[in-house]
Amino acid sequence: MATPKTYLTQQHKAILAFVSEQSSCFTAAELSDALRAAGEKVGLATIYRQLEKLEKSGMLQRIATEEGACWQRCDQDDHDCFLLKCEQCGRISHVDCLQLAPLYDHLSSSHHFAINPRRTMLYGVCGSCGEASHA
Amino acid sequence: MATPKTYLTQQHKAILAFVSEQSSCFTAAELSDALRAAGEKVGLATIYRQLEKLEKSGMLQRIATEEGACWQRCDQDDHDCFLLKCEQCGRISHVDCLQLAPLYDHLSSSHHFAINPRRTMLYGVCGSCGEASHA
DNA sequence: TTGCGTGCAAAGGTTTTGCATGGCA
DNA sequence: TGCCATGCAAAACCTTTGCACGCAA
Numbered sequence: 405m406a407t408p409k410t411y412l413t414q415q416h417k418a419i420l421a422f423v424s425e426q427s428s429c430f431t432a433a434e435l436s437d438a439l440r441a442a443g444e445k446v447g448l449a450t451i452y453r454q455l456e457k458l459e460k461s462g463m464l465q466r467i468a469t470e471e472g473a474c475w476q477r478c479d480q481d482d483h484d485c486f487l488l489k490c491e492q493c494g495r496i497s498h499v500d501c502l503q504l505a506p507l508y509d510h511l512s513s514s515h516h517f518a519i520n521p522r523r524t525m526l527y528g529v530c531g532s533c534g535e536a537s538h539a
Numbered sequence: 540m541a542t543p544k545t546y547l548t549q550q551h552k553a554i555l556a557f558v559s560e561q562s563s564c565f566t567a568a569e570l571s572d573a574l575r576a577a578g579e580k581v582g583l584a585t586i587y588r589q590l591e592k593l594e595k596s597g598m599l600q601r602i603a604t605e606e607g608a609c610w611q612r613c614d615q616d617d618h619d620c621f622l623l624k625c626e627q628c629g630r631i632s633h634v635d636c637l638q639l640a641p642l643y644d645h646l647s648s649s650h651h652f653a654i655n656p657r658r659t660m661l662y663g664v665c666g667s668c669g670e671a672s673h674a
Numbered sequence: 675t676t677g678c679g680t681g682c683a684a685a686g687g688t689t690t691t692g693c694a695t696g697g698c699a
Numbered sequence: 700t701g702c703c704a705t706g707c708a709a710a711a712c713c714t715t716t717g718c719a720c721g722c723a724a
Contacts, residue, residue, distance in 0.1 A: 409677090409678075410678085411677095411678055411679060411723045411724075412724095413678090413679060413680080413722075414722090415679080416679085432713085432714085433713090445681095446680090447681045448713095448714085449682080449714090449715080450679075450681070452713095452714065452715070453679080453680085453715090454679095468604050470601075471713095472712085472713060472714085473713085473714085490652075491658065497652075499646070499652075501645075501649070501650070503645045503649065504642070504645075506641065506642075507642045510638045510639075511634070511663070514636070514638065515623070515634050515636070515666075516669065517623050517625075517632075517634075517661075517663050517665055518663045518669055519623075519661055519662070519663035520626060520662050520663045520664070523626065524660070524661050524662045525659070526646075526652075526654055527655045527659045528646070528652050528653045528654035529655070530651065531650075531651030531652065544702090544703075545703085546703055546704060548697070548703090548704060549698095567689080568688090580706095582705065582707070583689085584689090584690080584691085584706065584708095585704075587688095588690090589704095607688060
């Protein structure tokens with residue numbers, strides 16, 4: 405169970421620095437762009453390999469979306485967090501809310517399904533887009 | 540608002556026949572295989588184009604998953620339907636349950652988010668896999 | 675010095691697109 | 700006959716992988 409031997413390379417540190425600042429999820433391309441903008445040169449292959457490691461270590465969770473994969477941090481106190489993606493503007497927001505607990509309980513007790521909110525992205529229409537279409 | 544002129548081609552009918560039989564969602568590859576098995580020759584490009592049309596017409600909903608896209612039928616009476624995908628066995632099942640209504644209401648009233656269950660896939664661990672890992 | 679991590683380039687899979695042809699109405 | 704739909708092949712796109720080299724420990 406020991407953490408596999410890991411080298412603290414320049415690239416690893418740069419990626420970790422970016423990830424630590426993210427409050428929502430991000431794509432591999434966004435990470436790549438941010439690193440380039442910061443003057444860090446990290447190849448895409450390395451980015452994918454590091455993201456894979458961070459996912460295996462439990463720090464990140466990979467999520468499938470319409471446009472490709474994105475990753476979000478797994479914070480230990482985020483048990484009641486869901487991602488909401490607007491079908492219209494594409495923005496992703498968080499819901500961190502105890503009201504969702506009944507949903508977990510119901511799925512678990514009645515449908516024998518243990519939901520994993522970290523991997524789940526809810527689709528719908530956000531407030532701004534909803535108002536816009538009403539107007 | 541009239542339905543765009545559509546030709547009832549052999550391929551269109553074959554795809555429609557397959558889609559009508561599906562109770563859960565399916566991938567483009569599954570559709571292609573099924574058509575081949577049925578002796579229908581339909582190119583992949585046509586399959587994707589037909590699926591796109593069926594989605595625009597409101598008959599199908601496209602869903603992004605880890606392994607690629609899949610499509611499911613939009614039945615008018617499926618308001619309370621969610622898709623559950625097991626992270627372990629990969630199987631996709633349905634929940635069609637009024638108990639989920641409070642979730643919709645809460646997201647709508649407190650978070651101004653109108654969820655679209657048809658496009659949403661919940662990830663977690665299904666009953667069989669949960670039991671297996673407990674054993 | 676050891677061997678993990680990296681970069682590059684090539685390969686992989688899925689989905690889209692261009693263009694000439696086919697077939698429904 | 701008109702024109703949408705199709706097939707094929709090529710392209711686009713994201714992601715993974717092979718291999719030689721670099722670098723942390």
